[in-house]
Amino acid sequence: MRDFHFPGRSPVLATNGVCATSHPLAAGAAIDILKQGGNAMDAAIAGAVLLGLCEPQMTGIGGDCFALVSPAGSDQVLAMNGSGRAPAAASAAALRAAGHATVPLNGPEAVTIPGAMDAFCRMSAEWGKLGLADSLAPAIHYCDEGVPIAPRVAFDWANDAPVLQGAARKWFLLDGKAPKVGDMFRLTGQAEVLRRVARDGRDAFYTGEVAEDMVAALTALGGVHTLEDFAAAEATPGDPIAGFYKGRELMEHPPNGQGATAILLMNILAQFDIAAMDPFGAERAHIEAEAAKLAYDARNRFIADASVTDRLEHMLDMDTARALAALIDPKRAMAGPAALSEAVHKDTIYITVVDRDRMAVSLIYSIFHGFGSGIASEKFGILLQNRGAGFTLQEGHRNEMAGGKRPMHTIIPAMLCEGGKVVMPYGVMGGQYQPNGHVRVLSNIADFGMDPQDALDAPRSFADAGKLKVERGYSEAVRAELAEMGHDVVVPDTPIGGAQAIRIHDSGVLEGASDPRKDGCAFGY
Incomplete structure (x- = not known):
């Protein structure tokens, strides 16, 4: 339990339902759907689609999503x-021939x-209760009426606005400028798209006038996209992958x-007595940073479209983790993984x-970089x-661009x-x-006994691109000790990530936690 003398958040406790996400209006919309008789899938879609308006620099219907779902009355995870x-x-070859070393x-x-x-439509049909029209109603309402811009959103918007081009400047700027805190923002065009999807389903988005509008924007700039590409879009169901840590099973997509990266990192850390370390000390931050370098290096070499990811079992094998853990010097930093030639993802939402x-x-939902392509x-x-x-x-790489392939x-x-029972859906x-x-x-939970909110609040560090990013929540003494170990320590301009979680207790109580690094919250009823 937190010390009430200090600022912080208490967990949200409820029994009928809880939503945790990065914007209060989206969390509220999800709870409203539950109160109307909808289930968690109806509510998650409602909140997620609304986040495309509340946080348009992070996500939107022009993006992608992944989900893990545990249906009611079942211990199965899909x-x-x-x-x-x-x-x-x-074609990667065509881009190389045009002089590109990376995808613009x-x-x-x-x-x-x-x-x-397509995923929202399929998940609503497969697991929803009320129907897609009810899930889209909150976003339609707010796209027409507008939402006030929240503080973290305004901060990110100002940073990301320079990428907006052409029609995007008309839709996502106010009088040519990024909106400020409290400014009202609307997307009336997207309200019309959502009305059509609510009435006619996924074809209203992937065929006809809406698809033609997207293809026209791309081909005008030299894109090779066709109406056939949009019509063929299809979300695909599958089975999660998993690994164990101290009696807890981590399920990943x-x-x-890149879920296998988390499992490999977890397995490497299992070779060390993390629980004996200071949770906010240099030793833990160092071991985690070294393990992350090794796990991310494996990711960069092996993970790509499912059709060509042929080393998944190798990444999940505990023997792989043991071999990699043996490479870690507990007192000295190693070089980071080779630099990626592909772009590094920055922005997303989670609900x-x-x-x-x-x-x-x-459920996690993103347009990749801030405002995506800017188109x-x-x-x-x-x-x-x-x-x-x-x-x-890179020619011959598993993750080389090719038509019809997923990155x-x-x-x-x-x-x-x-x-064998789901006890906490979460995302970071x-x-x-x-x-x-x-x-x-x-x-934080398994080694140090933190409750979900404390686990999300706790300071973070991350070895990334040759730097060890260390949040201000760490002491200067810890930063100095990490530097002595050979880390290039920096304090990041923005906090590292943002997380949401819901703990399902045997008592019937749901415990929602939401990261203070974002504008959001957990709501329950």
Whole structure:
């Protein structure tokens, strides 16, 4: 329990349902859906789609999603891959011939076909209760009426606004400028898109006038996208992957997501007595940083589209983790993994909902970089992701760009299980940080006995791009000790990630936790 003399958040305790996400309006919309008789899937879709308006620099219907779902009355966990594919005519060779070493971040070359909308439609039909129209109603309302801009959103918006181009400037700037805290923001064009999808289903998005609007925006800039590419978009169900840490099972989404990276990192840390370390000391931060370098190096070499990820079992094997752990010097930093030739993910949203019947949904939804590609369709204002920049142009690499292929994805939802039962859906935003974040939260709980809110509040560090990012929550003495070990220590300008979690107690109580690094909260009833 937190010390009430200091600022902080108490957990949200309820019995009928809880939602935790990064914006209060989205959390409120999800709870309203539950009160109307909807289930966790209805509520998660409602909150997620609304977040595309509340945090448009992070996500939107022009992006991708992944989900883990535990249906009511079942201990089973299922995966849904709502990530899009490169257009059929995409070619790494063509980009290399044009002189590109990497996929251009803010051009049509980086735009993969949005997969989230198909996933929302499929998940609503498969697991929802009320129907898609009810789930989309809150976002339709707010897209027409507007939402006031929240503080963290305004901060991110100002940083990311320079990438907006063409029609995107009309839709996502106010009088040519990033909106300020409290300014009202609307997306009336997207309200119309959502009305059509609510009435006619996924074809209203992937065919006809809406698809034509997106294709026109891309082809005008030299994109190779076709209406056939959009019509063929399809989310795919699957099974999660898993590993164990101190009696807890960590469930992750399979490739093309990077969930295996979290399991490998977790398995490397299992070779050390983390619980004997100071949770906020240099020793733990150092061992975690070294383990992350090794796990991320494996990710960079092995994870790609599911059709070509052929070393998954190797990544999940405990013998692999033992061999990698033996490479760690407990007193000295090693070099980081080789630099990625593909772009590093930065921005996303995460939402989790558990309902009275204990259906649990863990859903993550993104347009990759802040405001994605910066390209929006003219008529409807659909901002298009730049997830294709997650491909490499390196010839022969598993993650080499090719038509119809999914890029390696950084967004990953998670669930913790104990005794075969789901006990905590959770997620940690922050692009590259996400696998590290999943394991840090798990270790905070398993090694140090923190409750979910404390586990999310706790300071973070992350070895990234040759630097060891150390939040201000650590002491100067710890930073100095890490520097002596050979780490290039920096204090990041923005906090590392943002997380949400819901603990399902045997007593019937749900315990929601929400990261103070974001504007959001947990709500329950």
